[in-house]
Amino acid sequence: MIERLRISLLPVLVVVAAIIALWYAGAVVMNSTWTLDQAARQGTDPSFAEIVADTMAQERPLLPAPHQVAAELWEVTAEKKITSKRSxxxxxxxxxxxxxxxxxxxxxxxxxxxxxxxxxxxxxxxxxxxxxxxxxxxxxxxxxxxxxxxxxxxxxxxxxxxxxxxxxxxxxxxxxxxxxxxxxxxxxxxxxxxxxxxxxxxxxxxxxxxxxxxxxxxxxxxxxxxxxxxxxxxxxxxxxxxxxxxxxxxxxxxxxxxxxxxxxxxxxxxxxxxxxxxxxxxxxxxxxxxxxxx
Known part of the structure; x- marks a missing residue:
């Protein structure tokens, strides 16, 4: 039973993992425009790691990263009263x-x-x-x-x-x-x-x-x-x-x-x-x- 469940879930998990990976890649590419623009204004030259880190934590990203959406979704569901207009x-x-x-x-x-x-x-x-x-x-x-x-x-x-x-x-x-x-x-x-x-x-x-x-x-x-x-x-x-x-x-x-x-x-x-x-x-x-x- 467990083996059958594992076999049936494996393709689904692989597809989900691929989507999340592409999503993260897209977030880096789309959000890096803002990061590079701000760096150019400040006269700095950020490394690739710094660019990636910034694209994962922007307040108003063009494409939010999966973990940002998950955190926000948790906040406006589990952490808000169901009678709240923000829930x-x-x-x-x-x-x-x-x-x-x-x-x-x-x-x-x-x-x-x-x-x-x-x-x-x-x-x-x-x-x-x-x-x-x-x-x-x-x-x-x-x-x-x-x-x-x-x-x-x-x-x-x-x-x-x-x-x-x-x-x-x-x-x-x-x-x-x-x-x-x-x-x-x-x-x-x-x-x-x-x-x-x-x-x-x-x-x-x-x-x-x-x-x-x-x-x-x-x-x-x-x-x-x-x-x-x-x-x-x-x-x-x-x-x-x-x-x-x-x-x-x-x-x-x-x-x-x-x-x-x-x-x-x-x-x-x-x-x-x-x-x-x-x-x-x-x-x-x-x-x-x-x-x-x-």
Whole structure:
């Protein structure tokens, strides 16, 4: 067991080590410009070791070193009260709340539309092309339009447009995967149930729905990550002061790269946790349906 775990983790650790090494190298190269500029003004000629040491400890580096980001991330999470406006846990919870609202809305809409398309050829021909076309619109261009329209109809709650944007990004993966999953049973399987006089509802519950679950949960992992991206993008043009997207924007506006990088890593960690949670729900659902032994 331990040997199997070691073999499975080794490639991951090698890739992580390579990324960290490249990151440190990039930090030295990008941050050395400031170091050399300051040395030229002071009339000094720093050694390579002195350049490296300075690039690893700058207050406002172009590219923070990994240990700087890790230290700052620890400070704004573990060392801050979760009610503090400087705590990334506080901002992460705000982003998480909108992400889940948008994710659930998009998933429900995607599943409902998939059911309609599978059972109606007319709905497929009329709605599916528009669903595909809607995904060609860049979300960066669409987000301000949604915010403007929300304000025009009197919606003052800033969470609503962010939820709409998150749902917009999350519904399409669910829609496409559910259509594929519901249609995955072949004609022979359907004919077999019909020979047992199974109704349309029984065919759906006994065959189509179980067959669609692997497709559904695979799309849910994509959708939850897309919903998080939509929430963060939605926080940028709304002028929000809370949330991970707002922290990224504040860091950019005030020239604080550490704020941007810690918010970025917090968003990545949150996305990973959400995908893991969806994976846990998948295993639970399959176990309840008697597929846990597979």
């Amino acid at each position: 990334l846990i506080y901002h992460g919870f705000i982003t998480l709340k909108t992400t889940l609202f948008g994710f659930v809305t998009g998933a429900v809409f995607g599943v409902a539309l998939a059911l309609g398309i599978v059972h109606s050829r007319t709905l497929e021909q009329s709605v599916m092309p528009w669903a595909i076309i809607s995904q060609t619109i860049p979300i960066v261009a669409l987000a301000p339009m949604i915010i403007v329209l929300s304000n025009a109809v009197g919606i003052e709650n800033r969470e609503v447009p962010k939820t709409i944007i998150a749902a917009y990004l999350s519904f399409f993966p669910v829609l496409v995967s559910m259509i594929k999953g519901l249609r995955s049973p072949d004609a022979m399987q359907i004919d077999l149930l019909r020979t047992y006089n199974a109704s349309g509802g029984q065919i759906f519950s006994k065959l189509r729905l179980p067959a669609s679950l692997p497709y559904f949960f695979a799309s849910m992992k994509v959708a939850i990550a897309a919903s998080l991206v939509g929430t963060i993008v939605g926080e940028l043009p709304t002028g929000a002061i809370q949330g991970l997207g707002a922290r990224m924007l504040i860091g950019s506006q005030f020239g604080e790269p550490m704020i941007m990088w810690t918010a970025l890593f917090a968003a990545a960690i949150l996305a990973a946790l959400l995908v893991i949670a969806v994976g846990g729900l998948e295993r639970l659902a399959l176990r309840l349906m008697g597929e846990g032994a597979r």
